[in-house]
Amino acid sequence: MSAGSHGGRGAGRAYAQSLTATAPDGAGSRLPDGAAAEWIDFDHEVRRIHRWSYGTRDSTAAAVRLCHPDxxxxxxxxxxxxxxxxxxxxxxxxxxxxxxxxxRRLLAGALAGDPAGTLRRLTPLVLRLGRREQGVWALELFRAVLRGEPVAVATSWWELRPPRAVLEDPAGLLAELCRSADLPTRRFAARLTVDAGRLDVRELARLAAGELDPAAARVWTDAALAAMAAGGPDDGAIDTLLGAHGAMVRSAGVTALRGAGRTAEAPGHLADRSGMVRACARWLVRQGGGDPYPLYREVLADPDRVTRYAVAGFAECARRQDAPVLRALLEHPDGPVRAAALAGLRLLDVTDTELLREQLDDPSAAVAREAARSLTASAGLLPVDWLTARIAPGRPPHVRRAAYRLLFARGGVAGLRASVELLTDRDPALRTISAQRVQSMWSPYRTPDLPSRDPEVGVLLDRCTHLFSDHVMRQMRARLGLVTRSDDPEEQ
Structure with a gap:
């Protein structure tokens, strides 16, 4: 595992415990290369063991002594x-x-002897240590070397002519660090690369479009936009931004269309999969003197052009009187389009309980899920028997989950009864969800939404005792009047 990899945060502590628990010379233990956070954990754990574990035999392992409290x-x-x-x-x-x-003399000597190898290995760790009071020294040293500056590093205080840490190919190493699995390292290298000013606008756009980390993508995108602001628009760079995977990068490309005199392309981005890009496209349409509303209506009128993202975009700029347009789309053959229409009706604050009840049985899981979301606020108005019938084992899994969501939203005995029944269901997802929701009913600050002294509640609680500690279960029962204070062993 490399120094920049993402390891388990408990690994460093485990290494420390292993080294301090073995023979004094550390025989039988080996400290492997670990992630930056693991080394910090190792350092903390060694000190903790020596400070609080009285009688601990001092290990002569070098790694342990480097972290000793003395x-x-x-x-x-x-x-x-x-x-x-x-x-x-x-x-x-x-x-x-x-x-x-x-x-610091040792680290400076390592940089002078092997600058590239030292930077590859220690940059993730030095970035994290840079937040400490004394961490700026190493961080600034690494930054200077990565910039290609010949930094004088004295390995001994008496040296009159200290060696210099000179990186032969700073651009190549920065490009390598920009691909690091360690995200802070990627971002650090991206900022240094931009500051170096070696990349043209198209290369910056290419890096922005290919970057999966949003923070690093923002660095590349801002640099590309700044380059176009200074040197004029570049169609190639804009096209690259428009084709990016990340929504933030695509939205920057849409915004840049105006400066390039390409406002007429805005309608092509009104149905983007990202709400952020759709909002930028609507802004661009208005900047060109147009109105996105009729453009959306035109798309929705053509069944061959309708997509769920076009429906979502229409709902984002529609009015309540446009609800019939969205209702008509509930007959569309594409499930995602129907689901987007339901989401749009909810966005317009239009609730038709009877219509939504019909959608709960839709063959599309996305439609049933959106129907349940829209019905949650009015779940108390839905018949319990009708919902209970839809969590029966013979129903489609997505219908059962949507109906159970509404039963639990009703609260009271109906929600608890449905949850307890599903604790042993054949569907592992329903088993997990029901267990989590039963546990969520308990809070030390409020009484569960259940009737007091109800015998059925007592029976149902008996079936889910494995989800709570004995202490919590006794408190629940006491709050619900199912046991008296004199019956509670803790009060005796």
């Missing part, structure tokens, strides 16, 4: 050959000046 031992460990580079970087932020200075 600063003299940490400094002595740094003077031994071959200290772990990650722990050296951590010691560069040490609160003891002598330890910190020795660690």
């Amino acid at each position: 600063g003299r031992r940490r400094e002595a460990a740094l003077r031994e050959p071959g200290p772990v580079p990650e722990l050296v970087a951590i010691r560069c932020t040490d609160w003891v000046p002598a330890v910190r200075d020795q660690a």
Whole structure:
């Protein structure tokens, strides 16, 4: 596992416990390369073990002594050959000046000897350590070397002509770090690359369009827009932004169409899959003197052009009197279009309970899900028997889940009864959801929405005791009047 990989946060603590629990020399334990967060956890755990575990036998393993609570031992460990580079970087932020200075000499020497390898290995860790009071030194040093600056790094205080850490190919290493699995490293490298000013606008747009991390994509996108603001629009760069996977990048491309005199292309983006891009497209249409509303109406009038995103875009600029247009789309053969029409009616605050009840049995899971969302606020008006019939095992799974959502939203005994029945259902998703919802009924700050002293409630609670501790179950029963204070063992 590389230094920039995403490892489990408990791994560093486990390594520390392993090294301190084995023989004094650490025999039988090996500290593998880990993620930056793991090394920080390792350092914290070693100190915790030595401070709070009285009688702990001091290990002579170098990695453990580099993290020892005693600063003299940490400094002595740094003077031994071959200290772990990650722990050296951590010691560069040490609160003891002598330890910190020795660690910084070691890190500077590593940079002078192998700048590219040291930067690859330690950049993720140094970025995290940079938040500490003493962490700026290493971060600024790494930043300078990555910029290609020949930084003088004194490995000993008496050196009159210290060696220089010179990176032979800073652009190549930055490009490599821009592809790092460690997201802070990607963002850091992206900012340095932009600051270097070596990339043209089309290359910046290409990097923005191919970037999956939203924060790094924002860096590339802003740089591309700034380049076009300074040097004029570039059709190739704009087309690349428009074809990006990320919605933020596509929306930037739509916005850039105006400066390029391509406002007429705005209608082609009104039905984008992203609401952000659709909003930018509507803005662009208006900037060109048009109105997106009739454009949407024109698309919805043609069954061959209707998509769920066109329906969503229409609902975003429609009015309540446009509800019949969306109701008509509930007959469309495409399930996602019907679901988008239901979502649009909810956005317009138009609720037709009888119409929505019919949609709960729709063969499309997306439609049933949207119908349940729209009916949640009025779930108390729906017949319990009608909903209960729809959670029966013979019904389609998506209908059962939508109906159960409404039964639970009703609250009271009906919701608890449905939840308890589904705790042993054959559908694992329903079993998980029902268990979670039963547990959510309990709060130390409020009484469950259940009638007091109801025998059926007591029977139902008996069937879900495995979901609560004995203490919580006794409190629930006491609040619901199912046991008296004198019957509660904790009160005796």
